[in-house]
Amino acid sequence: MIKIAFYKGLLIDINQKEQQFSATGGDVVLQSSDMIVHLHETLHRLREYLLGLKSVTNQEEIELFKEVKPQVLGKLIFYNEVYRIETSCPFSEGKMYIKYFSGQLKLLKKNSRLYRDNEFFRYYRSGRSDRDGEYFVRGQLHHFTGLNSFYFETDPNFSTYYDHLLARIIAHELLYAFLLTRIDPETRSTSLSVIPDELRWTGTKNALIELIYALYIAGVISNGKIGLRKITLIFQSIFKTPLGDVHHAFHRMKDRSGKRTLFIDQLKDSLEHYMDKSL
Incomplete structure (x- = not known):
């Protein structure tokens, strides 16, 4: 049986680390790098904990793969993108700086169309739960439905396919908010x-x-x-x-x-x- 306190503790730990960064300010690249390491380790701990359990109910799987893993993986994807974008930016200020991040925002919007119109996205946005057993329990997929190729590279013991899709949606939303702070002078100039x-x-x-x-x-x-x-x-x-x-x-x-x-x-x-x- 999954101990709820275990994975809730992991999420609290992540939030506390983010709050420390938010409070102290500092280099975004270094902070992103630290978060990537921390989140990767957290994801590994979560996997080892799950695979070490003797039995897991469907409801426990749904909570894990809907509420917990996507949050960890989504932030890992997000911070990895922030690191990539920030280290590739050739400017520190000015019109070219804003143009660079505006281009990244346009690219993000273009990529988001790949999942924004699919059935699962509408299901997630609506806040429904009636198909959670299909989306967030392992071993429920039918390969003839035409899966994204990333699924075949994932660990079937630690993935339901849709938890990865949900993580990407979360990452896109976080990245969208981050990019807005880079291209909006009013938001960017706000000093903590x-x-x-x-x-x-x-x-x-x-x-x-x-x-x-x-x-x-x-x-x-x-x-x-x-x-x-x-x-x-x-x-x-x-x-x-x-x-x-x-x-x-x-x-x-x-x-x-x-x-x-x-x-x-x-x-x-x-x-x-x-x-x-x-x-």
């Missing part, structure tokens, strides 16, 4: 040095995502002319908290039983309680 180091988001990530969506949907930031991705980037920078795939997290909130706006309701209750005390 003016933000107090002790400023941290101490609530849950889902709470922050709920708040971001509420502000975005209400259109109260820049009269609604600023996109969700940029708002997310700003909040991540301010609170030094990587949020990962906010779209997927939001779709999961929509399936909550009972109150779906837990954090917004909590804010309302806290504020009204404070107002009552102040009378």
Whole structure:
């Protein structure tokens, strides 16, 4: 049986390492290199742990290959791309610098079309779970469906094919956000040095995502002319908290039983309680 605390601990460790980098700033190339090593080791630990188990239920496999491995592998792919892009950039500032990263963003958008219109992508975006047993349990593939050739190079004991696709989607979303910070002068010029180091988001990530969506949907930031991705980037920078795939997290909130706006309701209750005390 999989111990949930084990792989949740791995994800917490990754987030803490990212927060350290975010707080200290520094060389992106060196940080990416360090994260590549750390994530590769984490992926190896995850594989060894899984293969060492005597038995695993389908539900445990689904949680592992849907919620855990894609996050680790997705970030590994992301940091590897950041390292490649940054070390290939021939400029440090100016119009040619922005042009270089704009070109990388166009290339990313072009490549994303390869999976953006397929059935699995729509399934993932919708937040569905009815086909999880088909997508995230090992040994469910039929080769005659026409697989991407990368599958034949993966370890069938540590892959369901679709966990790799999901990791690539996550990596593309992270890379898209990163490239925006490189081509947007306003975002790029934002210095974390003016933000107090002790400023941290101490609530849950889902709470922050709920708040971001509420502000975005209400259109109260820049009269609604600023996109969700940029708002997310700003909040991540301010609170030094990587949020990962906010779209997927939001779709999961929509399936909550009972109150779906837990954090917004909590804010309302806290504020009204404070107002009552102040009378």
